[in-house]
Amino acid sequence: MDPFKDAKTDSQSSSSPKAAQAENERRLFHLKTLYDVSRELLGVVEIEIILKNFLLMTLGNFGVVEGIILTHNLNSRDALQLVIIGIEEDENVSMREGAVNFLANDHPGNVILEDEQRRQLKFLPRAVECVVCFSVDADCAGLLGLGAKIVGDPYSDEDRDLVETLVNNLIVSLKNARATEALKNAYEELAVLNRAKDKLIDHLSHELQTPLAVLKTSMTLLRRKLASVPEEKWQRSIERADRHLQRLVDMQIEVEDILENPVAKNYHAVSGLIDQCADELEVLIAEQTGDTDVIERVRHRIEEIFGPKEAVAEDIVLGEFVREKIKKIEPYFSHRQLELIIDTERTEVVHIPPDPLEKLVIGLIKNAIENTPDEGKIEVKVENRDSAVALAVHDYGVGIIEEHRKRIFEGFFPTQDTMEYSSKNAYDFNAGGKGADLLRLKIFSERFDFKLDMSSSRCRYIPLTTDMCPGQISQCQFCKTVEDCHLSGETTFTAVFKAH
Numbered sequence: 001m002d003p004f005k006d007a008k009t010d011s012q013s014s015s016s017p018k019a020a021q022a023e024n025e026r027r028l029f030h031l032k033t034l035y036d037v038s039r040e041l042l043g044v045v046e047i048e049i050i051l052k053n054f055l056l057m058t059l060g061n062f063g064v065v066e067g068i069i070l071t072h073n074l075n076s077r078d079a080l081q082l083v084i085i086g087i088e089e090d091e092n093v094s095m096r097e098g099a100v101n102f103l104a105n106d107h108p109g110n111v112i113l114e115d116e117q118r119r120q121l122k123f124l125p126r127a128v129e130c131v132v133c134f135s136v137d138a139d140c141a142g143l144l145g146l147g148a149k150i151v152g153d154p155y156s157d158e159d160r161d162l163v164e165t166l167v168n169n170l171i172v173s174l175k176n177a178r179a180t181e182a183l184k185n186a187y188e189e190l191a192v193l194n195r196a197k198d199k200l201i202d203h204l205s206h207e208l209q210t211p212l213a214v215l216k217t218s219m220t221l222l223r224r225k226l227a228s229v230p231e232e233k234w235q236r237s238i239e240r241a242d243r244h245l246q247r248l249v250d251m252q253i254e255v256e257d258i259l260e261n262p263v264a265k266n267y268h269a270v271s272g273l274i275d276q277c278a279d280e281l282e283v284l285i286a287e288q289t290g291d292t293d294v295i296e297r298v299r300h301r302i303e304e305i306f307g308p309k310e311a312v313a314e315d316i317v318l319g320e321f322v323r324e325k326i327k328k329i330e331p332y333f334s335h336r337q338l339e340l341i342i343d344t345e346r347t348e349v350v351h352i353p354p355d356p357l358e359k360l361v362i363g364l365i366k367n368a369i370e371n372t373p374d375e376g377k378i379e380v381k382v383e384n385r386d387s388a389v390a391l392a393v394h395d396y397g398v399g400i401i402e403e404h405r406k407r408i409f410e411g412f413f414p415t416q417d418t419m420e421y422s423s424k425n426a427y428d429f430n431a432g433g434k435g436a437d438l439l440r441l442k443i444f445s446e447r448f449d450f451k452l453d454m455s456s457s458r459c460r461y462i463p464l465t466t467d468m469c470p471g472q473i474s475q476c477q478f479c480k481t482v483e484d485c486h487l488s489g490e491t492t493f494t495a496v497f498k499a500h
Contacts, residue, residue, distance in 0.1 A: 044173065045180040047071065051083045054170050058146065059085060062159065066127045066147030068095065071174065072103050074139055086147065087125050098123020103141040108133035110167075112160050130155045134167050136174045192409070193446075196439050211248040215241050243425075311353035313448075315500060318389050319344030319382040321354075325361045326380065333427040337374040337472075344382040347389045348499035356444045363437050364393040364493045370431045371491065372397035375473040375482055384499070391495045398469050399458040399489035408454060409442040429471040451496040459489030 044050050055069045066086035073080075080096060102108070102121060113131040118124070124131065128145035135141050144167060149155075155163075218241035225234040322344060350357075368378045372395045379394040400408060425431060445452040461478040462469055470476055479485045 045177045047081050047174065047177050047181070048083065050170070050173050050177055051081055054166075054173075055083050055085060055144075058144075058163070058166060062146065062163075063150045064147050065150065066125070068125075068128070068145045069142065070096075070099055071136065071140055071142040072100055074104055074141060087127065094123050095125070099143055103133070103143065107141075110134050112164060130160070130163065132163055132167050134171055136171055136178065140174070140178065142174070193443070211244040215244050215248070218244070311355060313351050313353050315349040315351055316354065316357065318347055318350050318391060318497070321357065322361055322380060322382055322391065325358055326365065329362055329365070329427075333369050336369060336427065336429070338369065338372060339377040341377065341379045342381075343379065345384055347382060347384050350389050350450075350497040351500045352448050352450070352497065356448055360441050360444060360495060361391070363441050364391075364495070366427060367437070367493070368393050368395035368397065368491070369427050370429060371395055371399075373429055373469055373471050373473055373476075373485065375485075377482075377486055385496065387499050389497045389499050391497075392492055393494075394490065394492040396486040396490050397459075398462060399491050400454075400456040401458045401463070401465060404465075405454065405456055409438050409452075430469075445495070449498065451494075453494050453496075454491065455494075456491040457489055459485075461488055 044053065051069050051071065055067050059065065059067050068082070068084045068087060070080060070082040080100060082096060082099075084095075098121065102123070111133050113121075113133065118128070118131045121131065124145055125147075127147040129148050130146040132144040133141070134144070144163075146155075146163070218237050221237045222234055222241065225237070323342060326340070326342065365378070365380065372378055377396045379392075381390075381392045381394070383390055383392075442452055444450075459469065461467075461476070473479055473482050473485045476485065479488070
């Protein structure tokens with residue numbers, strides 16, 4: 001009989017229940033931790049709150065007092081969510097920049113870093129001993145860093161497994177939150193467009209009254225003077241009528257673009273009526289005039305006026321297109337004293353119908369010209385941006401006050417009193433407009449799949465909408481030089497297209 005062998009057997013036998021109990025307690029602890037964290041995140045849709053709650057729960061369960069967690073949108077260097085606990089604030093900047101570069105360039109995916117990999121991340125505080133990288137979706141990645149345990153024990157394999165399980169649970173919550181945020185943004189965008197539609201219908205009849213009234217009055221004056229007055233006496237009336245008629249035509253085109261061929265119903269109704277009555281009309285007209293081709297001419301005219309117009313996308317070199325359109329409109333603003341700087345790179349082509357693209361280019365440049373005083377500067381730039389092509393129109397003009405920036409694309413939302421610019425011509429300073437052009441461009445961005453953004457800062461010398469710019473820098477009482485004006489206010493509209 002071997003006493004040592006017997007003693008060892010007895011020891012193993014006596015320790016088995018303890019080991020089983022310890023294992024059960026460990027599993028129970030893991031399940032409770034997972035339950036607590038899941039319950040804490042359940043129903044929360046704000047990303048920052050999710051990150052903060054998750055980090056607090058994780059630190060508490062592991063007995064840790066220092067930690068960081070962040071998520072980063074890979075398409076935007078500014079879209080960073082960062083939560084820090086127990087780490088000095090002066091390390092924030094280096095952590096932000098380092099984490100963004102690491103996630104964007106290295107694409108680590110879902111992984112717990114080995115100690116050697118962790119030590120290579122110089123942007124992390126030395127207190128961090130466990131680092132988990134995770135991917136929420138194709139556009140969003142994150143990083144979790146945990147400090148040392150209070151008890152001094154290292155992170156075991158079981159700890160790492162638990163952290164990985166918790167992070168997987170976090171990813172689900174973040175996906176739900178991002179989906180909720182996307183739906184919220186989509187709803188807000190839809191609400192803006194819906195309000196714009198209502199305002200469009202409400203304002204359309206009112207907006208049409210002014211040009212129609214002026215046109216009718218001018219035509220009445222013309223009729224009175226044509227019979228006995230020399231041409232030079234009535235020529236101005238004709239020009240005035242033409243100008244307001246063109247204004248009416250421009251408004252009609254804008255409304256059609258916004259409503260996406262709103263006359264289609266009229267076309268089908270009138271065309272159907274002609275088809276049903278063609279024989280009767282043809283006989284009637286032939287009896288009265290002897291002309292049997294009138295029906296076809298009427299049908300052709302209906303097609304011209306009401307027929308649907310299909311927008312066919314083409315491959316377009318944006319830089320060349322922009323220069324061509326600027327050359328086209330140069331005569332309309334040749335009377336303005338402006339420095340127009342055009343900088344176009346050689347880019348990939350963009351795939352879009354030419355007509356809306358022309359309206360976009362001309363609309364943005366016209367808007368910049370009308371909001372920049374004489375002796376001012378406008379920059380038009382076309383450049384590559386990753387897998388996209390960007391058009392930026394930057395004016396050093398009066399800018400837009402903060403409360404108007406969010407509503408600038410709503411439509412029929414002038415940034416000043418209509419009476420201040422109602423009598424001015426297009427491309428004049430403060431010429432303004434009917435308020436529909438930027439709405440039209442925003443709808444184009446949704447319809448033809450490009451992004452349209454705006455940033456602006458109001459001229460610090462005229463902070464209120466009631467403050468007026470004199471329209472020429474040399475006449476400004478605040479600006480001693482042209483550069484003073486350039487540094488006081490600005491607006492940039494940027495359109496970003498997918499490259500093909």
